[in-house]
Amino acid sequence: xxxxxxxxxxxxxxxxxxxxxxxxxxxxxxxxxxxxxxxxxxxxxxxxxxxxxxxxxxxxxxxxxxxxxxxxxxxxxxxxxxxxxxxxxxxxxxxxxxxxxxxxxxxxxxxxxxxxxxxxxxxxxxxxxxxxxxxxxxxxxxxxxxxxxxx
Amino acid sequence: xxxxxxxxxxxxxxxxxxxxxxxxxxxxxxxxxxxxxxxxxxxxxxxxxxxxxxxxxxxxxxxxxxxxxxxxxxxxxxxxxxxxxxxxxxxxxxxxxxxxxxxxxxxxxxxxxxxxxxxxxxxxxxxxxxxxxxxxxxxxxxxxxxxxxxxxxxxxxxxxxxxxxxxxxxxxxxxxxxxxxxxxxxxxxxxxxxxxxxxxxxxxxxxxxxxxxxxxxxxxxxxxxxxxxxxxxxxxxxxxxxxxxxxxxxxxxxxxxxxxxxxxxxxxxxxxxxxxxxxxxxxxxxxxxxxxxxxxxxxxxxxxxxxxxxxxxxxxxxxxxxxxxxxxxxxxxxxxxxxxxxxxxxxxxxxxxxxxxxxxxxxxxxxxxxxxxxxxxxxxxxxxxxxxxxxxxxxxxxxxxxxxxxxxxxxxxxxxxxxxxxxxxxxxxxxxxxxxxxxxxxxxxxxxxxxxxxxxxxxxxxxxxxxxxxxxxxxxxxxxxx
Numbered sequence: 001x002x003x004x005x006x007x008x009x010x011x012x013x014x015x016x017x018x019x020x021x022x023x024x025x026x027x028x029x030x031x032x033x034x035x036x037x038x039x040x041x042x043x044x045x046x047x048x049x050x051x052x053x054x055x056x057x058x059x060x061x062x063x064x065x066x067x068x069x070x071x072x073x074x075x076x077x078x079x080x081x082x083x084x085x086x087x088x089x090x091x092x093x094x095x096x097x098x099x100x101x102x103x104x105x106x107x108x109x110x111x112x113x114x115x116x117x118x119x120x121x122x123x124x125x126x127x128x129x130x131x132x133x134x135x136x137x138x139x140x141x142x143x144x145x146x147x148x149x150x151x
Numbered sequence: 152x153x154x155x156x157x158x159x160x161x162x163x164x165x166x167x168x169x170x171x172x173x174x175x176x177x178x179x180x181x182x183x184x185x186x187x188x189x190x191x192x193x194x195x196x197x198x199x200x201x202x203x204x205x206x207x208x209x210x211x212x213x214x215x216x217x218x219x220x221x222x223x224x225x226x227x228x229x230x231x232x233x234x235x236x237x238x239x240x241x242x243x244x245x246x247x248x249x250x251x252x253x254x255x256x257x258x259x260x261x262x263x264x265x266x267x268x269x270x271x272x273x274x275x276x277x278x279x280x281x282x283x284x285x286x287x288x289x290x291x292x293x294x295x296x297x298x299x300x301x302x303x304x305x306x307x308x309x310x311x312x313x314x315x316x317x318x319x320x321x322x323x324x325x326x327x328x329x330x331x332x333x334x335x336x337x338x339x340x341x342x343x344x345x346x347x348x349x350x351x352x353x354x355x356x357x358x359x360x361x362x363x364x365x366x367x368x369x370x371x372x373x374x375x376x377x378x379x380x381x382x383x384x385x386x387x388x389x390x391x392x393x394x395x396x397x398x399x400x401x402x403x404x405x406x407x408x409x410x411x412x413x414x415x416x417x418x419x420x421x422x423x424x425x426x427x428x429x430x431x432x433x434x435x436x437x438x439x440x441x442x443x444x445x446x447x448x449x450x451x452x453x454x455x456x457x458x459x460x461x462x463x464x465x466x467x468x469x470x471x472x473x474x475x476x477x478x479x480x481x482x483x484x485x486x487x488x489x490x491x492x493x494x495x496x497x498x499x500x501x502x503x504x505x506x507x508x509x510x511x512x513x514x515x516x517x518x519x520x521x522x523x524x525x526x527x528x529x530x531x532x533x534x535x536x537x538x539x540x541x542x543x544x545x546x547x548x549x550x551x552x553x554x555x556x557x558x559x560x561x562x563x564x565x566x567x568x569x570x571x572x573x574x575x576x577x578x579x580x581x582x583x584x585x586x587x588x589x590x591x592x593x594x595x596x597x598x599x600x601x602x603x604x605x606x607x608x609x610x611x612x613x614x615x616x617x618x619x620x621x622x623x624x625x626x627x628x629x630x631x632x633x
Contacts, residue, residue: 010283063281064304064311096326097281097308098298103326 004032007063011101023105025056033058037069037105041148042113046140047075050148054084054108056101066095067104076136076143078117078126086111087121192627193406195385197398198378202355205365205376209358212236220245225333228358229258232319236362257322257331264297279304281324292340294332298325305340313346318353369401370394383633384410399633406563407630408570416569420509438467450598451518465514481591482584483507483571508572515565518598519558525602526554532605550604553616557601560594560619563627570630586626593619 012032015025022042028034037054041047053072059065069091071084079087090099090107120126129136187194200208209228217227219242233256234241244252253259276285279301286301293299300308304324309332312321321337323330334354341347359365363382368375370392377387377398384399386406396403400410408416437444440458451464461470466480483504533547567587574580597615604612 005282007281007283061307061311064307094327096328097300097304097324098326 005062008032008058015101020102020106020109022109025101025105033062035101039105039109039112041144042109045113046137047077047112047144047148050144051150052112052148056104058101063097063099066091066099067101069104069108074143074147076125076140077112078115078120078122078129078136079111081122085121087119192624192631193386195383195387195398196379196381197387199368199390200365200376200378202374202376205359205378206355208378209236209362212238216241223335225335226258229319229331229333230256232358232361233257236364257329258295258333260296260328260330264293264295281308292336294323294330294336296323296325296328296330298323298328298330300324302340306342309337309341309350310343310346313341313350313353316353318350319357366398366401368392368394369396385633404562405566405569407627407632408566409632412573413566413569416512416572419505420512435464435467438462446517446521450595450602451514452595452599465511481511481588505572508568512565512568515561515568519561519565522554522558522561522598526551526558529554529601529604549609549613550601553597553601553604553612556616556620557594557597560590560597560623563623564590564594567626583626583630586622586629590619590622590626593622 012027019025022040023037025035025037028036035056035058037056039052039054041050041052051073052075055070055072057068059068069086071080071086073084074082075084081087086108088107088111090096090104115129117126117129125136125139128139209231212231213224213227216222216231216238217224219238220227222230230241230245230252231238234244241252250259254261275288277288277291277299278285279291281300281304284301286303290302291299292302292305308324309321312318319331319334321332322328323332337350338347341350356367359367359376364378364380366377366379366382366387367373368377368389368391370389373389373392373394375389375391377389379385379387379398382398384397384405386395386404387398388395397405397410400414402410402413402417405413435444435446436442437455437458437460439460439462440455442455442457444453444455446453446464452461452470453464454461462468463470463480468480529550533544533550536542536547537544564587567583567590571580571584571587574583593615597612597619600612600615
């Protein structure tokens with residue numbers, strides 16, 4: 001395997017030394033481009049109290065291409081589908097090489113605080129979120145309790 | 152076709168040809184065009200260009216704009232690409248509010264860059280925000296937004312973007328910055344020759360696509376670009392690969408149907424094909440003796456080889472009733488009481504209506520293919536005749552013309568069916584279907600006569616050609632709207 005670019009080494013060091021509040025990202029022992037991520041559900045959101053596992057992978061041409069991020073913990077969210085794929089502009093066409101792992105994870109945390117049912121990935125969830133927000137939030141809380149809380 | 156070109160003696164004998172250039176002076180040009188538009192509803196002025204000619208055309212616009220506004224050619228190209236190559240509108244806009252135009256075109260940032268900390272001295276090293284390596288300051292570049300990155304990172308950024316098929320849309324690497332990278336900036340920093348070529352190819356495609364007067368020929372592997380000053384839904388034919396297409400939508404030519412309707416129809420046909428498939432089976436039984444008949448020619452006037460019964464392949468009715476006055480086989484008879492029927496019956500009626508039009512659409516499409524085979528047969532028959540000295544090659548040319556015209560007429564006829572399907576019932580639809588029926592009757596007559604060319608009188612056939620083409624033009628004149 002090719003040597004790890006300086007950029008990745010720097011980012012990893014900073015993630016470990018000054019972690020973002022509510023987010024932990026640890027590189028895999030066997031592959032330094034693969035990160036085990038845990039995001040805590042933001043306060044005052046239906047995901048509060050939950051610990052959400054994600055995987056993050058830095059492709060060969062990172063940072064020219066966006067990292068690949070996916071939720072592993074099941075989550076009831078209009079912009080996250082059943083496979084954990086995330087609909088977030090900066091992971092797609094709005095990616096900029098000046099963005100970092102840190103900024104991506106912060107954006108994902110923000111997405112949990114502010115779901116956007118008008119730009120949906122999980123259509124059924126988004127539909128309910130628009131038609132009956134109370135019930136949707138109840139579902140999200142239920143899923144958080146069932147899948148994202150340590151038991 | 153090639154025979155016509157080789158036949159130079161014929162050209163010389165036609166005096167009109169020689170004079171055409173003489174009359175075709177600049178003042179007369181417009182008059183002549185207006186006349187053509189009047190007499191031929193399908194008349195369409197266009198030219199076929201190769202890549203060099205297109206590049207020259209684009210460069211002329213670039214040069215003109217760059218001279219008009221005193222801006223670099225690279226900047227002029229970006230503006231043209233972003234504004235459909237409208238030199239005049241850009242010039243006017245630029246003179247009114249250059250700043251706004253440059254910002255909305257993503258040429259300049261909304262806020263001018265902060266240049267206070269750009270003091271640099273020889274030998275100074277700076278850290279690149281992307282690769283976080285510390286690099287000599289003169290190995291950095293930035294767009295007019297001032298976001299500075301090292302040249303290596305820029306090159307990598309371009310490589311990844313180009314590999315993803317992006318060229319004219321490559322923007323600055325800074326977060327949220329939408330300033331686009333001009334061609335000269337990319338080409339200066341891009342080192343791999345392969346990627347430079349790719350970038351230029353992709354950019355060329357983008358420029359052609361953003362130019363309202365230009366269309367790529369949709370023919371497979373064809374490099375030709377067609378140009379028309381009036382980009383309408385008309386018939387364009389590539390001079391190189393002979394592909395015929397609609398200049399507006401790039402799909403198969405579809406007069407009298409318009410671009411949206413034909414798209415709707417083709418989607419519908421693709422969706423409903425399973426239902427329609429069993430109907431459009433290749434064989435039918437003779438309505439009199441019930442022997443199984445496979446259709447092996449384009450003509451829909453069938454004669455059973457067993458009982459010699461003449462019938463119509465489409466409606467299976469007696470051909471005698473298909474005299475032009477009573478030819479109604481193309482017309483769909485709507486059930487007048489349908490509104491009172493149950494939903495189930497309505498659905499069945501809708502399917503019936505669709506199948507009526509689909510069957511005819513599909514059938515003429517097949518006939519077109521079969522008539523191509525007929526044409527090859529005709530060619531070999533002509534060859535044999537010429538060899539046996541019964542007439543010369545030129546004597547038999549009328550038959551080829553007849554076959555070509557038949558194909559043209561049948562093609563239009565095929566595309567009248569989607570048009571009719573989406574028409575509201577009423578007098579206009581009645582008129583349309585009347586004309587359609589007339590056209591169909593004449594086409595089948597022509598097809599019948601061509602298939603039996605040896606026994607058909609030449610005058611009669613030429614007469615039939617005339618009638619069929621007149622019917623086609625009349626229908627298009629009345630209903631083709633572009």
